[in-house]
Amino acid sequence: MTEFKKLWALTLRNMKCYFKDKFLFFVSLITPMILLVLFVTFLRTVYIDSFNGIFSMFGFEAEEKLVNGLAGSWLLSSVMSVCAVTVAICSNAVMIQDKIDGVVNDLRTSPVKGTTLSLSYFIANFLVTLLVMLSVLVVGFVYLAAVGWYIPAANVAMILVDTLCCVLFGTLLAGVIESFISTQGALSAVSTLVSSLYGFICGAYMPLSQFASGVRNVICVLPGTYSVGIMRNHFMSGYVEELGRLGLPYEGQQALLDGFDGNIYVGKTQMPLWSMYVILLGTCALLLAAYVSIVIVQNDRRAKNKIKS
């Protein structure tokens, strides 16, 4: 019980350190917002034209509100899945800063277990990332409500579940990567690298259908693709159902989903939604195992005097 109280006290402390660092908090929050604004400002019309191109192939004309909402939901699903990783990487800065400032050494002079300490960073990062992502989601939902809202309540609930899954994935990935980082420079390098690469390699910035088939197959091996996939499904399906109700034929709906990653194919096999969850959560389990192993090995190495002071 006391160890649990210590864990919670450390978690609160880590979260407070994060939120008191106004710059860190601002950067974490503003990054997804900027991405959302950039998407809406520069890419919205591109996607609206693409959607209308598909509709015209089937002799269908969609009302503006529906198309605007569909474009917004596609863009928001991209932002949510990408930023769950990039924000987690950025938010874990408290752990790195503690290593740099020697706070970790100080904490180790108290009777707190090394695993409790590591777990507190993980939980704090998870909660902070979740809070930031929920804030982004609220802003995104307000935007969708303004331009065209066709997301049923059940899908809203599933989007919340998806957010939890994506944040868990992002936090675990950040925990594993950043276990090896102990300088601000390395953290900046990793943040920059992940921010610039991740959106592309998980198919969030561009639909997978626009990649060459070889690249698409490689991307389909990466678990991040399925964090985008689950988001796409729950953000877009309400819009697609409404399009069907208004007269877009089934083939047209499938063409839309195929072209914009509502359906994900590995080779020629369509991945069912449940398999995306299995892959994503399975990856989370593997990352958790890796993270726990790293923590144990690092504590063990410390105990066996193999680390440099």
Place this chain on the structure above:
Amino acid sequence: MIIEIENLNKSFKNVKAVNNLSFCVKEGELFAFLGVNGAGKSTTINIISGILPKDGGKVTVCGEDVDKHADAVKSRLGIVFQSSVLDKRLTAYDNLKSRAALYGIFGGAFRSRIEELDALLGLKDIVKRPLDKLSGGQRRRVDIARALIHSPDLLILDEPTTGLDPQTRAAVWRVIDELRKTRGLTVFLTTHYMEEAAIADYVVILDAGKKVAEGTPHELKTAYATDIVRLYSHLDEAEKQLASLGYGVCRERGYVDVEIKGTRVATQLIAAYPDLFDDYEVLKGNMDSVFLRVTGKDIREV
């Protein structure tokens, strides 16, 4: 004994940071651990406090082996590090609260402990302010409060007054004295200020990871320090005559220093050559000269 160290060894790759070190610290004493930067002081402290594992030897703190009962040892010692490890963005109160939780001190117990520490350290005006808004001295007080939050039996101070102004240094020492007097706290001190080491009960001097001298300040001064007779008159004559007698003589601007072995020798010298000693003073050897003699290094310059 509150600390017992036997044949302690620690290396970093090819560098022997601590070399077969043995010493003891008695309960309630002010123990000074001296050495130039890189002598192995911080490594030893890190081993005592369980941050760093050792290569060999035995370390017992408060009767517990640090390897076997690390948590028990950690619960009984508090450390003030060279540089503050407090969270600068948080308030002093938040810093102390999260620290107290690690020792199982929550709620009412924490609040009453804060009141006790306020009475001792005068935290009232600063406790709700963020650390980065406090002066160096105020931050040091919070550092000490953090180290004392769980009422430890042993307080390790790793150069606690380095970089502080004389007034704040005096304030820090007032707190340390108060703690020793009222609670019988054992204080393990590393410092670069020899006047702080001079008031210690026992001193160990470390050089390149090895113990090179130990004893009370008086014993060390008697064994290693050189007294000096400083003459302010008849400088040319005194320099020539005393040097010819084999004394170490050093001519400076306006005075001549003559190294002597104890005040008895000074009395004999003055009696033998009264004409030279119109204006003079006898200076007792201090811890600076002990350190210089033992290590061959000036602690302030290395």
